[in-house]
Amino acid sequence: MLVIKPIQDKAEQERIVTACGGSYDADALAYAAYDCADDAETVRALLGVCQFSLRRGYGAITALLPAPGTDDTEAMTIMARTAAFFLYRCGYPKAVLEDGAADPALVRSLGFRRDAQKQNALDLERFYSSPCHAREIAPDAQQKEEQYVESR
Numbered sequence: 001m002l003v004i005k006p007i008q009d010k011a012e013q014e015r016i017v018t019a020c021g022g023s024y025d026a027d028a029l030a031y032a033a034y035d036c037a038d039d040a041e042t043v044r045a046l047l048g049v050c051q052f053s054l055r056r057g058y059g060a061i062t063a064l065l066p067a068p069g070t071d072d073t074e075a076m077t078i079m080a081r082t083a084a085f086f087l088y089r090c091g092y093p094k095a096v097l098e099d100g101a102a103d104p105a106l107v108r109s110l111g112f113r114r115d116a117q118k119q120n121a122l123d124l125e126r127f128y129s130s131p132c133h134a135r136e137i138a139p140d141a142q143q144k145e146e147q148y149v150e151s152r
Contacts, residue, residue: 002047002075003036004082013051020049022063022101028053030063031082033075047072050079052087058094058121059087064102073106080110088124095122 007013007030014024016032033047047070051063064080066072080102084095097112097120107120115121 001036001038001040003034003040004031004078007032016046016049017051017063020065020067022051022065025051025053025062028062031079033079047075048079050083052083058096059092061095061097062101064097076106077110084122084124088128093125095124096120
């Protein structure tokens with residue numbers, strides 16, 4: 001059974017991110033994906049990690065990595081969507097998946113596209129209002145980002 005959980009303990013976050021081949025960021029938030037027994041508590045295997053941070057005007061996924069020896073696209077997709085939804089619920093207009101943070105094929109399959117700043121970006125407002133039509137970055141995405149920063 002696939003289980004996605006927030007990582008509450010920073011030492012645990014560091015251990016998991018490092019084990020998956022990423023660079024730990026003490027200021028970042030993270031989710032881990034596990035293969036669990038039917039009780040959803042007994043962990044059979046670590047499947048991957050999604051580490052993300054809150055930036056000025058957007059959220060950035062800094063690591064979306066599978067555990068060594070695993071290749072679970074479903075787990076990577078659900079963790080990325082979980083982080084994106086967290087950012088959306090916090091009012092962030094855009095999510096960015098940093099270069100090198102994930103497999104390039106996965107980045108594209110998640111709906112992230114290069115924006116005017118040459119970032120892999122996802123317009124969260126468009127995505128959550130109409131996911132099928134959110135494949136391109138909205139022309140006003142930069143303006144929304146600036147308005148968000150000004151409102152804080």
